[in-house]
Amino acid sequence: MPTVQQNLEHWSTYAWPAGGDEWSAGAGGTPYVWHGTIFPRLCRFLPCRHVLEIAPGHGRLSAYLVPLCKRLTLVDLVPECVDACRKRFAAHRHVRCHVNDGTSLDMVKDADVDFVFSWDSLVHAEQDVIAAYLDQLARKLRPGAFGLFSHSNIGTYADPGTGRLTIENTHWRAESMTGERFRDLCDHAGLWCLAQEVRTMGGPELIDCISLFMRPQRTGPPPETNVMVNREFWRETHNLRRISTMYAPPPGAG
Numbered sequence: 001m002p003t004v005q006q007n008l009e010h011w012s013t014y015a016w017p018a019g020g021d022e023w024s025a026g027a028g029g030t031p032y033v034w035h036g037t038i039f040p041r042l043c044r045f046l047p048c049r050h051v052l053e054i055a056p057g058h059g060r061l062s063a064y065l066v067p068l069c070k071r072l073t074l075v076d077l078v079p080e081c082v083d084a085c086r087k088r089f090a091a092h093r094h095v096r097c098h099v100n101d102g103t104s105l106d107m108v109k110d111a112d113v114d115f116v117f118s119w120d121s122l123v124h125a126e127q128d129v130i131a132a133y134l135d136q137l138a139r140k141l142r143p144g145a146f147g148l149f150s151h152s153n154i155g156t157y158a159d160p161g162t163g164r165l166t167i168e169n170t171h172w173r174a175e176s177m178t179g180e181r182f183r184d185l186c187d188h189a190g191l192w193c194l195a196q197e198v199r200t201m202g203g204p205e206l207i208d209c210i211s212l213f214m215r216p217q218r219t220g221p222p223p224e225t226n227v228m229v230n231r232e233f234w235r236e237t238h239n240l241r242r243i244s245t246m247y248a249p250p251p252g253a254g
Contacts, residue, residue, distance in 0.1 A: 008102065045115050047068040056076055059088045066089065074096070077099070077102040109140070111142045113141050116137055122150065122152075144216075155181065191213050191216070196227045198229050
């Protein structure tokens with residue numbers, strides 16, 4: 001299971017050949033990932049005053065958040081990633097970049113965040129890390145503010161007797177995480193998990209989950225989580241790649 005230290009070591013030595021855009025190639029590029037996949041899922045919450053992004057890497061998606069907020073805080077475990085973000089967004093005075101220890105949000109004021117976001121990074125974070133972030137976000141988010149995380153769901157494929165996965169973990173997903181556990185962690189932190197999209201990642205298994213949550217403004221029982229199983233997610237990604245190729249200028253044009 002990927003620990004915080006293993007994540008630090010892995011991403012500190014990763015070459016980042018395209019500054020993180022290599023992770024978008026399957027969808028035709030980062031613009032298609034943002035506009036075709038991510039923004040339709042969070043457009044109701046942006047723009048806003050203060051966005052916090054956890055584990056931005058080299059800022060491939062952060063670049064799209066820059067014009068959508070008055071303040072953007074980027075927090076990453078890997079010093080090399082934070083340095084890359086500082087250079088990339090040096091011209092934007094409202095962007096602040098911080099190195100953390102893999103779980104801490106001490107650099108963020110309480111009740112000061114309007115939206116928190118993490119995509120394709122916390123899929124490698126185990127239950128203890130997710131729990132630590134959610135516990136802090138119950139304070140860092142202002143009442144009524146929202147968050148969207150993509151995280152692992154591969155734990156649903158663990159054998160009940162042995163705890164070992166019954167499928168191959170080719171994408172280095174966190175084995176202790178599931179959508180149900182995320183809901184439980186939200187409950188424990190005092191957050192409401194509003195919606196979850198359990199999704200595929202290049203195969204038939206539902207190894208990932210997108211979770212929308214909020215810090216409630218009132219006490220009382222949370223609403224029932226709206227859960228959707230999306231077995232077509234990878235097909236959506238392939239369609240984006242086809243669109244990126246079809247609606248493109250011919251080679252040498254422009």
